[in-house]
Amino acid sequence: MRILPTTLFAAALLLCGTSQARELPPPAPGTVPPHGVVGMTEAQLSPDFWVGKLKQPDRVIMDAQAIAAQNEKLFRLDDSMNDLSALPATRPGQEIIDSINELSALPEGSLYDVQGNPVPADTLQQLAQSLDLDAVPATVPTQYGLALRRTALRKFPTELRVFSSQGDTDIDRFQESALFPGAPVAIAHRSRDGRWLWVESPNYKAWALAEDIATGTKAAVFAHLDKAPYRIVTGAKVSTVFTREQPQLSELQLDMGVRVPLADVASDALVNGQHSYTSWVVELPIRDAQGALAFAPALLQKNQDTAAAYLPLTRANLIRQAFKFLGERYGWGHSYNGRDCSGFVSEVYRSMGVELPRNTSDQSISPALDRTTFGKDDGPGPRRAAVDQLQVGDLIYIPGHVMMMIGRIDGAPYVIHDTNGGSFLDADGNMRSMHLNAVSVTPLLPLRFNEKTTYVDRITSIVRIRP
Structure with missing residues (x-):
């Protein structure tokens, strides 16, 4: 079912409501460039190329007051966000246990280490014990702290890297996200070995190394966050x-x-x-x-x-900020000193003061964001019509991935995204992987999930940041 909280895609729905859905245009004619990325030339790797195609590129989309209102709405309506300043002085221990169990559940399938060896069941059981949930008291005092450096947020209190299949050493299934210097956290529990803290950040709950967090009073933490200039x-x-x-x-x-x-x-x-x-x-x-x-x-x-302040939220700034990451290696959960697709778009928008949920699964369905969602009963027509209405800065979600619209060439939409994949059909109709594994610019229409399904066919949501 489509959810249309605003008239964001009214024109798109008119297009698909009365006639047979148009077919997607094929990839641009001609051979694939020598670098193997379809539809791309060297000129398109410059932000100036895309900014130059815009009318009124510096027009402010939302001013600081509107952004503050949007952020307040996000923290009020979205359960994935955590208003640390509103936490009570104490909380029931069971609440903390439930929160930990929600994230730190032992996986059902096999896991492998960096050498491709199966992770022993005993190791996983030891990780479950390391949560030390029996030590959670009936009432837990809320403590506060600040991150001292960029540090990982983990599914379990361990630095052990694990993977779903042999040969995959990029997608660490215990890596969740990251904190940056000065990020506030609420601290609710400590691992059995004392090396890890269960923390709540404004947009995530997970385990962080205790040595990377300095604990202090609530007053000291929020005075630092509010300090100006x-x-x-x-x-x-x-x-x-x-x-x-x-x-x-x-x-x-x-x-x-x-x-x-x-x-x-x-x-x-x-x-x-x-x-x-x-x-x-x-x-x-x-x-x-x-x-x-x-x-x-x-x-x-x-x-x-x-x-000296957050950048104005303009289409030119969205493009220029996104291109500052161009070529950075994909890092699942902010690993490899990089970021993943949802972290990428979050940090682009955060440089303009706009807060977003951490993961694609939360961003794409957030009740606080202006969005159009598509369900399994929606055919290709509404999705393809919505793509025709995309604007620069729109966030396009497919299962497990998000892309940002940056412009069009001959009517065809282009996106920038932090991706570990990227495939298209070659001239013979065979799937061809581009092995991007980085922040990359690509045309949207040729991208495919498999021989029969395009990325456009898999769109679950389109989010537009606007008043």
């Missing part, structure tokens, strides 16, 4: 200046969308052994000598890609 990381990745004086903050990586407040220091101050006038002096969390949350200044060079 600040810098927004607008590059794919930036890093603080090397410092031997404060090794916890030396060359610390900050990813797109991270917000770092400026430190309260004089404009002529020496910071970590050097004059600060060529850099922004930012305040970042550290662990003090007693292991508790503290804060210290670090230098972020002024030639790094940051801004």
Whole structure:
């Protein structure tokens, strides 16, 4: 069933309501380029190519006030989001146990390690025991902390990497997501060995290494989050200046969308052994000598890609921000110091202040987002008509994947997406994999799930960020 909360695709439905659904146009004529990616030329790998095709590329889609209202709506309506500031001082222990069991359930199928060996059943049972659920008290106090560095969020409290099939060493089934420096968490439990914390971030619940989290008071955590002025990381990745004086903050990586407040220091101050006038002096969390949350200044060079505020939400900025990740290797659950498809679009939009749920399964059905969804009873007509109405910045969901629309060439839509695959039919009608495994630009229409089914035929939802 289609869900149409707005008139986003009214024109599309008119197109498919009275006549036989049009066939998708075939891929662009001609041979596949030598690089093997259908429909792509070197010019199309530049954001300027796509921005240049737009009318009013810098028109603001949503202003800061509208974005704040949208974010408030997301946290209010979407159960996958967690308003940490609204958590009570204590919670029932059973609530924490249920939350852990929801994520940390032992898989039913076989798993393999990085060498392709089956993971023994005893190992999996030990992981279940490491959850230490018997130690959860009847009432759990809510503790708070901040992430000190980019750190993984895991399904189980372990660094063991496991895979669904032999030979697959990319999709670690225990990898869930990641936290970035300064990300707030609520802490509810500790693993049996004490090395891992069960944490709730604004958009995820999972296990994080205790050494990467500094615990502090609720007041200290939220005062840091609310502090102004600040810098927004607008590059794919930036890093603080090397410092031997404060090794916890030396060359610390900050990813797109991270917000770092400026430190309260004089404009002529020496910071970590050097004059600060060529850099922004930012305040970042550290662990003090007693292991508790503290804060210290670090230098972020002024030639790094940051801004004094979130970027305006425009179609030009969506394209330019997305292209900053072009070629970055696909990283399931933010592994490989990269990101996956839903993390990619989340961080692009976050650089403009827009929050999204973490996973495609939540993004595509969020009650807070303007969306059109398609069910199994919807034939190809409505999906194909909706594709004709796509606008730059629209998010296109198929099972397990999301793509962002960036423009058209001769009417055919193109997308940018962080993908570990990508296939099309060659001239002989055979499936041909492009082995993309990176943030890539591709035409949408030729992409196929198998010989009979295109990506368009599998669209489950289209989300448009708008007032």
